[in-house]
Amino acid sequence: MSLTNKTYWRGFEELEQSPEFVKNAKQEFPDYLPSESENGGHYRRDFLKMMGFGVAAATLAACETPVRKAIPYLNKPEDVDATIPNYYASTYAEGGDYCSIIVKTREGRPIKIEGNKNSSISKGGISARVAASVLSLYDKERFRNPMIDGNKTTWDELDSKLGSKLQEVASSGKKIAIVSNTVLSISLQQAINEFVAKYPTAMHLAYDTNSASGILDANEKSFGVKALPSYDFSKAMVIVSFGADFLGTWVSPVQFQKDYSIQRKLSKDKKTMSRHYQFETTMSLTGSNADFRTSIKPSQELNYIAQLHNAVSTLVGGTQLSGVFGEDSKIIKSAAKDLVAAKGKSLVVSGSNNVAAQLIVNNINQMLGNYGSTLSISNPSYFKKGSDSAIDTLLTSDAGAVIFINANPVYDAPKAKEIKALLAKIAIKVSIADRPNETSALCNFIAPDNHYLESWSDAKPADGLFSLTQPTISPLFKTRQSIESLNRWSGGSLDAYSYVQYVWRVNIFPTQTEISTFQSFWDKALYNGVYENAKAFGVTSSYAFDINAVSAALSGSKASTEIEYTLYEKVGIGNGSQANNPWLQEFPEPISKATWDNYVTVSKTFANEKGLEQGDKVKVTSKSGVSVVLPVLIQPGQAANTVSMAVGYGREVSGKVANGVGANVFTFINAIDGKATYSGVCTIEKTGEKYELAQTQTHQTMMSRPIVQETTLADYVKDPSAGRYKPMIKTSDGEKSPEKISIWDTKGLQTHNYNNHFWGLAIDLNSCTGCGSCVISCQAENNVPVVGKREVINRREMHWIRIDRYYTSDAVNQEDKSVAGLMDTKREDPSENPQVVFQPVMCQHCNNAPCETVCPVLATTHSTEGLNQMTYNRCVGTRYCANNCPYKVRRFNWFSYYTNDKFAEINPAHDARENEGLGKMVLNPDVTVRARGVMEKCSMCVQRIQSGKLAAKIEKRRPIDGEIETACSQSCPSEAIVFGDMNDPQSRISKLLNETNQERAYHLLEEINVKPSVSYLTKIRNV
């Protein structure tokens, strides 16, 4: 695959070179300057007059030194020192989302979440949602008090009133329903169990918003174990996924990314990589990373799985399923061949909630001998435990009281309307949640929970793997942990700390013999954040496959010609439980690059057929009559005749940030055979209204220059430098490589001397999945402001690191239709099923930096360690630097986002005007909060470099590689971003760039010879 017959584009505007795009592409800044007042008056003159007065006033005011106070501790805690961060191992567990984390605290305030390398699940990676969760802690719209009937009360009063009411219900024989999502915490589970023991009529009902009930039931039928298997993508050389977005939202994405990336990395010594087939409806993060992606309609999924089953079965000599329609497509045959060739080292997964589909998937994996290698049922995992029948049980039970533990079924469950109606009939409704939600709004008892950063808790993500959550701050409000509340209502008096200890002492401590006292066992587990002893656990099972039952289910499925919809979770917002977090709302969705909204994704062909344009509002109506009005977003790769909508939006009781953003599509969940089904048949209707979506995709474009360089595995094996674009410059002495030509220094060709360190980043395009955890991690580390939807539309988002997502296809070369190779879809349009490349771009820290030479006030200069420094206090805001930056990575600060009233609504958690100072608590004190009118950009986390160097100097040694990490490299779950000292020959980055992947490394826009310190490794596809 040579470079020349591929085009890369970030959106249709770019592909079609729309006038709007062309105009904006050439401008670094939008035409949006308040030059004259509305009536054309003397705005500018008035401004100058005001400014003159302002300067004089400011000068006068500055003469007086303000008295500033220094208030020390009254009694300083031994382990807290001002300005020295403390790190605590803890656990993020929101429903079934699990991540083992390290919390960075400063003077007792958690300010940053990082990954915990001790965990064999998350292995040091985090997701964007985990990184953003620290901001939710300081959300001033959380519950502040226990409440009864909307009035503030005390915990004692709530306990006594509720206690007597619960007794009444229990003695009347009516049910007490405890409704939750998956409970990962063994302590909370025990507290629930004890509550159920105390009140015999109580029952625990767990459901999940993104249900895996189908897998659980299938595994019960296949193995007799009602649990998820543990998946090990690191051993899988061939992966086939049917609609499972395992890199983005399915089951345990951080873990899967980490494992998946192991087989996606290439080097001099490892020239093999996994091959990944994806079958899905809308373009997901996982699909965009696949080597072969096939767009299918949701109704076709089961048939495709069955086709694969039969194709594999033919090759290994197994039984055939009957009831499969259609001929095996080329792609299925090729996938089956690859799977069988990699027997025992392959993996088939499906995100379907259909039991039959999951049974077939189980059988394919069984035929391939994958159990015990790439997935294991003997060490099951528990990320999803919810049952789809739970909601039905709730609706049919004659409940006298209901307790919601961090669950919001009125918003996110199937049959939400019926639940709402049911709640009107129940007298005792208790909500244990840390913030208001649609369900708590209907409850009469509010027993607010702590945020997880204020809590003692634990989690058991898989058998033998336990982890602890410890508080990193005292509760900000009068809240109490769910464990404690339940314990109190069951007649106990333990606080959460003692309760978790008690559960561990009884259940986990005895399973090991290494450590003799509980205290040292506990201390060690708490220090590490996890206790792992997988050997001590494990279940035995036998395999059974009922071919007739499955075949019966298959015979019912048919190819449909109707328009179908699917629901999906976005990588940032997920199921919407963290919707009130402005970092997540403004996080550009990895694929669509849209912020602050959900929308209806359609294919280009579909849009043309229906006469739809981007931003047209359409009414989507399901067969059961549920409808929603959302704007259209044209999504390359969307299956023909389908639409997709993201859940998690349209919150009504969530807070200022999320209320009214987008529309709720949880209402579209169908119940088929008792299983929540996230797809169905719908009709679509244009409303005639227009809506503007805030997409960042064509912002900061690099004008279709060859900045993405890619090749295929076969070519790479032949020539490791395959796919590299090596520009040559024509000179009077013939062609020369750009680095041989310089206008600055013709003798040395080296303008800087780095004797000490030479910091750099190496980014592997092959393992970068585009998940965006680096974006949020950077935002938290560097106090990057949230600007809101309007300002994103104005092309003024402030993220220091952006992930460019390019679509690419060979199909532009119209004469050559055969290049589509294995893709069996007919390719009429380049957007039908494009390949995708993700490229994180931050300041490239050029060593011949164009920005440095144009700054009139020397606010941006070069350091002796290779950093391009930005000095805010010197910047006067000419913006010359941004105009001269070839990478468009500089951001101009248009407003004082932290003090401006305009941003208070979209950014309440950052609102510095609050008297109680909550808004400032999340800020990193080591990084300046930039004022209006200055340019800002990635500093390569110079504050982390400085503190790492200081630690080394104090210990009188050189820094050790890996000791200093940037926020982006620290959080990257696939270790695609490697930071280090390029002067240290032993560092990982030096080895990558000089030994193992030398030929793949390139700089963006080498032809202009600005010598960036950020290198990229070519993208390699296993096609």
Next chain:
Amino acid sequence: MSVNLKVLTKLSAKFAVISCLLFSTFAAYSQAIPTEEAVITAGKALFENNCTQCHKVTDEVVVGPGLKGVHVRRPMPWLIKWIRNSTLLINSGDAYANEIYNKFGKTQMQSFDFKDAEIVSIVAYIKSESEKVVAAPAASAAPTDGGTATAAQPQDTTSMNLILVLFVAILAIILIVLVLIISILTKYLNNSTSLSDIDKEVVNTKYDFAAVYNSKAFKGIATFVFVLVVGKACIDGMVGIGVSQGYAPTQPIAFSHKLHAGEYKINCNYCHTGVYKSKSASIPSTNICMNCHNAIKQESPEIQKLYKAISTGRPIEWVRVHNLPDLANFNHATHAKVGGIECKQCHGPVEQMEVVQQYSSLTMGWCINCHRETAVNGKDNHYYDALMAAHAKNSKEPMKVKDIGGLECSKCHY
């Protein structure tokens, strides 16, 4: 052969162990207190970091007894026991221990987890100091180099001023003499009759000041001088904005650094605990004050403020003296620990300040200037090995902070 070697190594190991034991017993139980400079310096460091809050090496009582001559008063094994755990010794019924305990108001001495050798070094320091105290007056006559340098400067300026005054005085005398001569000559010429009218006119011409005053040249020069003076005053004033050198606000408690750091020689690090490890040297928390003041001067109204703070749970709100702008990152550990800079280099003679004041200007020029002039404290610090070697190749000057990027923006601004 190999067997023999093994035996030999074993034997030598044993010998080493025995000799070590012997030596340590000797060190611990003999009365011979080492006099080597290294041991005394080590002891000095330990003493200053741990003991000065309560003890002096004189006869003066601070919290605990003055330690002058304690090596004579008590045997080494007793001292070791006492320092490690005085309570144990008191409870064991040791008569001397109980006597001291009762004499000093039943205040228990804190336990120190020192090694034998460390305690010996402290005693060695006390011994050397005790002996020095006698000889001290003679020694104090020789000032340090730094002392002379700073003292010399004011002398220079006064002598310059003296010369200037003398010079002006001489000029004034010459002027007076000249005026006198002119008037005498005029008188003489007027008295003589041989002058023509024209000549008389010339002799009696009055100097026309008004003309000079109205001349363009004068106006020009005057305006120029005026602009210069006003401009200079303005610039001086502007430069001074935000510079609070000499800022000495009244603090909520009249804490005297002169008393604590000067007279009692409490190490800065004892209260400002962050100075060697963190960005901020940190203002001491009230519990640090209470380490001593739970026993000392309880009745003083200033100390009562501490008690009040503790009982009300409201920390003391000190007024910040050194206010760096938020955009500048200054790190105490980098300077005090890695750079080995003395506190007083920036904070001045705090030990003489009754009310602490901002000694240095804390302007960026002041920072940068120091980075230009100061050599990196890179000896024995492996971080700097390669840098020092590279620098030595190109220059004979010591490696300054500026040579390794000390003038770069993002060293302080990020």
